[in-house]
Amino acid sequence: MNLLEQPAAWLYSFWKFSRPHTIIGTSLSVFALYVIAVSMTNSGWTWQGFGQLLGAWIACLCANVYIVGLNQVHDVEIDRINKPHLPIAAGEFSLQLGQGIVALTGILALLFAWLLGPWLLLMVSIGLAIGTCYSLPPIRLKRFPFWAALCIFSVRGAIVNLGLFLHFSWALQQGQVMMATAAVWALTWFILVFSFAIAIFKDVPDIDGDKLLLSFSFL
Template identity: 25%
Template sequence: MTTERLPKPLAVPAPRALLELLKPITWFAPMWAFACGVVSSGVAVGGRWPVVLAGILLAGPLVCATSQAANDWFDRHVDAINEPHRPIPSGRIPGRWGLAVAVAWTLLSLAVASLLGPWVFGAAVFGLALAWIYSAPPLRLKRNGWWGNAACGLCYEGLPWFTGAAVMGAALPDGRVLLLAALYSLGAHGIMTLNDFKSIEGDRRTGIRSLPVQLGPDRAARLACLVMAAPQVAAVAALAAWGAPWHAALVAALLAGQGTLMRRFLADPHGRAAWYNGTGTLLFVLGMLTAALALRGGVA
């Protein structure tokens, strides 16, 4: 009689599993927003490339990656239902390694942020705090889609934009920069709702009240589109008022393109949420850069 040899439990995660835990695909949004902040500051990069690159590293591979590791750790029971192939529920990140990585990346993020000035350090502390309370009990903001999506939108768009402008000016950014950062943070609330469509069943079973769970897919989809579009309308009006009509017209055209895609998304919200994330969101972020360029151009 032969016995099948069982595989040994992993003691140390493989590098590939660690990279998957940190989700590099999610780093793009805050890195892009940081770049928009740099552009909108109106300060020439010149010899400041090391500072800019350090800021991009902070926004994506450090702070954003920290939030992903923390989220995966505290979501491991939900992911066992929605995405059992993820590194923690699949066992490829064993034991408490997921939590250890989140803590280590938090400390590393703070160390890098401390080198970039007080405004950047303060923004990093705030962003990391939001990342933890989004996922971790007792607050666990993600249990309610209204609060959780607001925290994500701020961390993915507003704070990196603020940080990019602050690192260039070494001061509190101009009020127009802050307004655009706030508007695109609000728009990102709708983008975060799109991400919740893939996990409706697991969220419902584990008590997470995402907006698709609270409102149903159709109403949540309509709300997401409204929340994405309204701040862009406000951005167009602001750019026009600041004397940047061409930039305002381009953002309006990009918004019109999103409107066409939204109609197709609304016909099948559950089936096309990921599709819209890969199409309409691209137009959204191009509008961000257009608005940033308007400020760089020295609008009145």
């Protein structure tokens, strides 16, 4: 599939490649943490703050696509059984295109984070590292139930929420960091619970492919 020849179809395939439910979750976390940071720091709404919000959102979206894309690149045979609608498994994207998207989004995530601040760079770097260890052989932590679950709810629940709040408070207060407040911890624990549930039940529909190709997570 060619972007120039079939732009609408290509973009729809890219939307599927990005795993929309993760994009929505990431976006909600970014915007919620920004609102909390503005409220806690009494910073008000400024164009500079909006720039930080937009940049952090782009960095997080790129990191998100890198992580879910890397998983698809290394799970093609499994996805042909469990998730045949995904672009690489369905033949809509070539493996080389998938690898290119993963590489580009990983670089962009680090670049945006580096430009915006040290806390965002630290958060994105840790998230990318864990996402890489989750999917990439020979480590491929998704094979092991405990480590697979830990990867998912540590990134989704703790690292993203605490990291974003530290970044936004640092940016809004011109270099001064505010420690996580009760609202941030409440949001973090709320998402931790749901992330744990996702980690436990995400593989239930995928038992057939996982058994056939020996990719064990929660079976």
